[in-house]
Amino acid sequence: MGELVVGIDVGTTKICTLVGEVRADDIHVIGLGVEPSRGMKKGVVNDVNELTARVSAAIHKAERSSGYEIGRAFVSVAGAHIDSRNSRGVVGISGTRGVQIADLERAMESARAIALPHNREVLHIIPRNYTLDGQDGIRSPLGMHGFRLEVEAHIVTAASSSLQNLQKCIEGAGVYVDRFILNPLASGEVVLTDAEREMGVLVIDIGGGTTDLAVFIDGTVWHTAVISVGGWHVTNDIAQGLHLPYEIAEAVKVEYGHADTTEIDPSDVFIVQPFGEEHMSRVQRADLAAIIQPRVEELFQLVLREIKYSAYDGLLSAGAVLTGGSAQLPGMKKIAADVLKMPVRVAKPERISGMADQLRHPSYSTSVGLLRLGLIMEREDERRGRAARGGFRVKGEGANGSSGGGKRKTTNWGKLFGGVMKRLLPEDEN
Template sequence: MSDERVFVGLDIGTTKIAAVVARLDEYNTLNIAGVGTSPSHGLRRGVVINIEKTVQSITKALEQAQLMSGCHIENIYAGIAGDHIRSINSKGVIAVSGKDKIITQNDINRVVDAAKAIALPMDREIIHILPQEFIVDDQDGIKNPIGMAGTRLECEVHIVTASSAAVHNIANCVKQAGYNVEEIVLEPYASSLAVLNIDELDLGVAIMDMGGGTTDIAVFLDGSIRFTSVLGLGGEHVTNDLSHGLRTPMDQAEEIKKKHGCALQGMVSEDELVVVKGIHGRAPREIARSVLSAIIEPRMEEIFTLALKELEKSDVYDSLAAGVVLTGGGSLLPGTAELAERVMGIPAKIGA
């Protein structure tokens, strides 16, 4: 099978790095051929802080995926997140070229170029230019104007920018691991393509990718992306709260969170007990599971409260008929969707 029919995705997260290899068959369907994961030790809040450790983690995850899939990996699509991500909506206007005034791909390229002509600081670069809609002679709501007649073409786009240093550090880590970066992809955008359906995209929906160090948000309406944002809070902050509250190391706190954690205290019975291992020869102790939830719920509530404030900035919060879809490891705690509904006031579900 040719290399160009093999696609590799790399999720470079704060707590783990995950790789996936997919083959495109003759029916244009992607089939997962291999996966690989590795603990992430070189990132903080989605940003590389240690090149060497990040390269080691990337290498391990991709080698696992390559071994499982039996494919030779050269080019990858790398995800990017972090609270350095910014976005803006922009608009471009051009006069349609050609004698017959029929809109062509060349006109599309020109109007998108006009829309992305914004002033950027020296330390930032554009990673996505995502068209929202086209307007032909004041007729709006057009998704693909090619072949239509008109004299004036407008385009509204969503532009996502990132720290140039963050982008180059990710690309450098991948290169040092022995691979090439085909494209840098915003992680909540990639998540939305994986878990949202057409009806949700049209009705209005928000996606929250709850990772270890950050929570990434993207908002869609009428089939197009309208808003993106990143919160500097994630599952690792919940683990840190448990570590302090239970006076136990981070790795044990993470294990307890995964096995016994619950985001909503009201869902936990008062008589359920959890064993906390002792450290340095100390005896293990029992605590009520409700104590765990009492520590977890305030932090999760804070994340959803901050997310709500971000959604209200998007100006389409009242149009989110499909509510919010939660993804990422931080969303796997029981009660997460119920707490999100209570705090944000819109329907919530776990993405699949």
């Protein structure tokens, strides 16, 4: 049995818990638990009790599916409270051994020293590139000689209260939050090719309540953002426009929806029962598309505004990659390409084995990405020797904010697999 990793994607539409076994060159998914989400709006918690119950249900399903008890997990985060910026850090290098890991750490600490209001915290700090004695564009300066090391880092920050509320729900379900990971970084990890990341690409994860963006250039993250518009808004427009209950509008969108009116045959009709009417009525698919298209165009206009604001719009040679549940709406690719004026493709998670039939859909990009990126981040921490500061907990301790796992912290990957999970299945207990 290999090492295990767990990811919980707490979305506005669904909560997805995955249990993965780490193998030589991939992560093999051995457990899956999906539960419709409640208690979240636009990526932030608005009902702790409701969300805790849903998270708990998704976790139990994944436990039954994998045969393991889940004690800790990587957890996705999005929402309008997310902010990002770039920052520079500078340090002097001494000695003749060249740049050491400790020097990189000091440079990152210096970049991290940004003025943050007391109610915000750093979620990620990602090195973009280094400059050594004025020579810029260095990817890894380790071992190189010089006196002055500069790092340019991308820093993602979040509202502490939003993270605390989410943490409360996960811990209320008896699971310790190992690390929060920004949605589009997780998705990017499993939908992009290495060539795209090098050339410059925009990941657009369109979920239910949010659209999450990440710009990758030169193989690393240059910009991230979250827009509080997603598939929920499209469904809501349909509910309002056709006078339908939300659930019916959702079914109509998935069955007959299209984002591009020019693709629809005017003779194409379907039948629904609007509010206040005794009989079913006929609706032209073109009329449905005419409701959907403006909202989708507006969404991509917001995306365009965000990347123009970031000033990286001219650097995205590989274009945009759409993922997330709403990327499955027919016509999205065309509208995205028209508005963004760049090549667009729709992607589902790759780099995955196990349960592929269920997981190879755009809705699962974040969930699958959490396993991979969580593992990479932990390994990176371990490499830098920052791990092993505790955080080891058997399920049950520290839930509801009590001792043990009450605080998010860096954890020792090696210890994690020693004690946090145990087999639930009777045949495996002996």
